Amino acid sequence: MNPHDPVNASLTLTPIGVIRTPFKEAAGTPIQPVYGEGVEGEVLLDGSLERALADIDGFERLWLIYWMDRAGPFRPGVVPYRDTCERGLFATRSPCRPNAIGMSVVRLLSREGRRLRVADLDILDGTLLLDLKPYVPSFDAWAGSRAGWFDGSTVGRRTADDRFHR
Amino acid sequence: MNPHDPVNASLTLTPIGVIRTPFKEAAGTPIQPVYGEGVEGEVLLDGSLERALADIDGFERLWLIYWMDRAGPFRPGVVPYRDTCERGLFATRSPCRPNAIGMSVVRLLSREGRRLRVADLDILDGTLLLDLKPYVPSFDAWAGSRAGWFDGSTVGRRTADDRFHR
Numbered sequence: 001m002n003p004h005d006p007v008n009a010s011l012t013l014t015p016i017g018v019i020r021t022p023f024k025e026a027a028g029t030p031i032q033p034v035y036g037e038g039v040e041g042e043v044l045l046d047g048s049l050e051r052a053l054a055d056i057d058g059f060e061r062l063w064l065i066y067w068m069d070r071a072g073p074f075r076p077g078v079v080p081y082r083d084t085c086e087r088g089l090f091a092t093r094s095p096c097r098p099n100a101i102g103m104s105v106v107r108l109l110s111r112e113g114r115r116l117r118v119a120d121l122d123i124l125d126g127t128l129l130l131d132l133k134p135y136v137p138s139f140d141a142w143a144g145s146r147a148g149w150f151d152g153s154t155v156g157r158r159t160a161d162d163r164f165h166r
Numbered sequence: 167m168n169p170h171d172p173v174n175a176s177l178t179l180t181p182i183g184v185i186r187t188p189f190k191e192a193a194g195t196p197i198q199p200v201y202g203e204g205v206e207g208e209v210l211l212d213g214s215l216e217r218a219l220a221d222i223d224g225f226e227r228l229w230l231i232y233w234m235d236r237a238g239p240f241r242p243g244v245v246p247y248r249d250t251c252e253r254g255l256f257a258t259r260s261p262c263r264p265n266a267i268g269m270s271v272v273r274l275l276s277r278e279g280r281r282l283r284v285a286d287l288d289i290l291d292g293t294l295l296l297d298l299k300p301y302v303p304s305f306d307a308w309a310g311s312r313a314g315w316f317d318g319s320t321v322g323r324r325t326a327d328d329r330f331h332r
Contacts, residue, residue: 010178010181013265033305056254056257059257063269067177077217090299098182132256134257135313138200139199141307145303150300
């Protein structure tokens with residue numbers, strides 16, 4: 001891996017589990033966890049990793065980092081769900097990214113072995129998990145942070161359609 | 167990709183840029199952006215992606231998603247920087263993860279073409295960028311979220327040593 005020539009590097013990931021949700025297709029799926037409040041599902045971690053879940057029970061929320069396998073190909077500009085004009089992809093949370101990495105803050109309801117019951121899902125069923133991190137407010141919560149076009153958004157859309165998916 | 171058999175899938179990522187910081191080695195590097203307040207550096211995005219940065223200037227903070235190439239191999243249990251006993255890896259933000267994906271909230275200071283000047287860095291110099299997302303408080307900020315062992319942490323450590331790196 002040569003950091004001076006990033007476009008010629010490639011990195012391989014191995015999924016660590018699968019996310020089970022009620023959503024079989026993009027249309028109707030919440031576009032963010034905050035719009036999927038109360039929607040329950042589960043994370044089934046690979047059995048070899050169960051030991052690494054120790055102490056997770058104390059956390060109210062977790063970051064799920066996952067691979068958005070059904071997202072459409074990269075587009076430099078998109079009309080986001082909560083806007084009416086085109087924005088640069090990196091100024092949006094659209095899934096049509098160069099690397100289709102998604103991240104969602106979900107609530108941890110309970111754990112049974114390698115199975116985590118979670119809520120506030122905005123993820124398609126069968127999505128592969130790449131990483132799981134504890135949500136830590138002192139690291140992750142910046143309540144007053146200015147948020148560009150989101151701050152002026154007049155579109156109250158809470159669920160997806162098929163514009164960004166295959 | 168078969169969601170029923172996640173361990174047999176593998177996914178390939180292509181870095182989209184490189185992160186330049188003052189930190190050449192883990193020892194002494196802030197362990198989170200909140201402990202790297204004011205530390206400046208830059209994100210140099212691949213030239214082919216510059217158009218996708220449109221509208222990013224309005225955001226105070228960005229998520230950098232990156233590949234922690236110098237992290238040590240996966241360990242199911244670690245003694246975190248801010249604790250004195252071993253915790254399950256997934257209950258920590260240690261870099262020794264099955265997939266070495268890091269994420270940091272940094273402040274956006276300015277943009278010149280494909281070059282972003284950023285602050286609050288906790289990242290090693292030369293780290294490859296995988297994704298860039300706008301920080302949106304209504305999606306990402308959960309100030310009161312219970313945070314397990316972090317809530318009772320008595321270790322005020324703010325910088326890394328070499329325990330988690332090659």
